[in-house]
Amino acid sequence: MPGDYSLSDVLERIYTNQLALEAALMELTLRVEQEGSPEVGENIRRALETIGENAGHIKQGLAKLKGSSLG
Secondary structure, eight states, X not given: OTTOOOHHHHXXXXXXXXXXXXXXXXXXXXXXXXXXXXXXXXXXXXXXHHHHHHHHHHHHHHHHHHHHHHO
């Protein structure tokens, strides 16, 4: 049914949004660093590391969720 959204579909979109936000933040980080604020850039990079680590866990969870719904 077109109106139904599975949990894995919703989580996949959240994951995709997270990747897009990560990319946008990296673009802003590069700009901030070019403008002469390396300390701000470093703070953002630390936050991006957390986002990247969590993205890996989310991706693995999605794969597991999709695998369990198949079998």
